[in-house]
Amino acid sequence: MDIISIKTAAKEKFQGACRLCPVCNGIVCAGEVPGMGGLGTGAAFRHNVEALADCRLNLRTIHSVKNPDMSCRIFGLELTLPIIAAAIGGIAMNMKGALTEEEYDTAIVSGCRKAGTIGMTGDGPNPAVFSTGMAAIGKEQGWGIPIIKPRETDKIVELAKQAAAAGCPAFGIDIDAAALVNMTNAGQPVGPKTIHELEYIKNRTTIPFIVKGIMTPDDAEACWQAGVDAIVVSNHGGRALDYTPGTAEVLPYIAEAVKGKMTVLVDGGIRSGADVLKMLALGADAVLLGRPLAIAAVGGGADGVDFMINKYRAELSAAMTLTGTAQTNDVPVEILW
Template sequence: MDINRIRVAAKERFAGVCRVCPVCNGVVCAGEVPGMGGLGTGTAFRHNIQALAECRLNLRTVHDVKKTDLSYRIFGVELAMPVICAAIGGIALNMNGAMTEEEYTQAVVSGCRQAGSIAMTGDGPNPLVFDAGMAAIGKEAGWGIPIMKPRETEKIVELAEQAAAAGCPAFGIDIDAAALVNMTNAGQPVGPKTIQELEYIKNRTTIPFIVKGIMTPDDAESCWQAGVDAIVVSNHGGRALDHTPGTAEVLPYIAEAVKGKMTVLVDGGIRSGADVLKMLALGADAVLLGRPLAIAAVGGGREGVEFVLNKYKAELSAAMTLTGTAQVSDVPVEILW
């Protein structure tokens, strides 16, 4: 298996819903929601890519870093590197039926485990979306993190209890899906959460609680006040609100506000191991990959996901060597030019 074969197969199976462009930057697919593009003008998607591109790495080779340590521990789970698969649900709608929900979740959950990573699984108006993720996680003995829509608080608690019973190390909500019309139209209302509602969820659940979709320091502080264990700096891949800044732009301000108090994760436009290192230097503890692993799953199944993650691992190790960075747990901002 190689990356070109994965990409060719994925392009064929996507049948136009994703062109598998040489550079996945949101230009061609702007406005294609449902689909794989960014909302409206696609500006938020493109800002993710641009913000990372504007971060440059200092090449340093006169140092004593002979070996790099990529290992990372989160929620009691040991990972081979600080890279997690982001939750993507609604495969039939967003991926033109390129795979079934069950096939996709099994590919990412199992592929991640084989590569020493862990996958988040999704949620949607059709219970099949959440259930498929839980089934895939069950087959891997709890190795996965289910992410729910920002539903009514009691429903979130109910689903979180399912996750805990399945042995999941954590659960979360993608609060940036607060305006999803398809959820409300299906009789499953979603919306923003107050500090009190987040605190309610935290106090009635037994495994770590993640809130994904944080783009400002004050929202991050609110999550910390509510006792949330981790946040994901994310604009939902540019699919929630048009014209937001890129995640790499806001990450340093959010990290300054809450890093050390809670785990800070980030997604958005990460297309290489070097991009992973940039995000770590900007203040993230670990990163999430969305579209790159979706392409890997569609083009190569479980083996494709494992292959792409190992490719990121090799790129991250090389970037660390060439910037004099020994450990992913200690990436100084000074590696950025």
């Protein structure tokens, strides 16, 4: 298996839902929601990629770092590198049925475990989206993190308890899906949450609680006040609100507000191991990968996901070596120009 065969197979199965552009920057697929593109003009998707591209690394080779430590401890889990698969649901709608929901979730969850990390599964207007993800996690003895839409609070608690019973190490809500019309049209309304609602969820669940979709320091502080265990700095891959800044632009300010108080994760436009290192230098504890692992899953199944994560692993190791970075849990901002 190689990257060319994965992309060739994925391009055929996507049937135009994703063009497998040489640079995945959201330009060609702008406005294709449903699909793999960014909402509206696609500016938020582009900003994610551009913000990371504007971060430059200092090349340093006079040092003693020869075997960088990429291991990462998150939610009590020992991961071999600070990369987690982001939750993506609605495969039939967004990927033109390139895989079934079951095939996709299995590829992500099992592929991540094979690579020494963990994957997230999604939720959607069809209850089968969540249950299919939970089934894939069950096959791996609870090795997965389900992400729930920002539903009514009692429903979130109910689904979180299912996750805990299945042995999941954590659960989350993607609060950046607060305006999804397809959820409301399906009779499953979603919306923003108050600090009190987040506290309600936290106080009635037993495993770590993640809130994904944080783009401002004050929202990050609100999550901390509510007792949330982790946040994901994310604009939903540019698919929630047009014209938002890139996640790499806002991450340093959010990390300054809550780093050390809670786990800080980030996604958006991460296309290489070097990009992973940039995000760690900007203040993240680990990153989430969405579209790159979707391509890997469609083009190669679980083995494709394993391959792609190991590709990022090799790139991250090289970037750490060439910046003099000894370990991923202590990446100095000084590696950035």
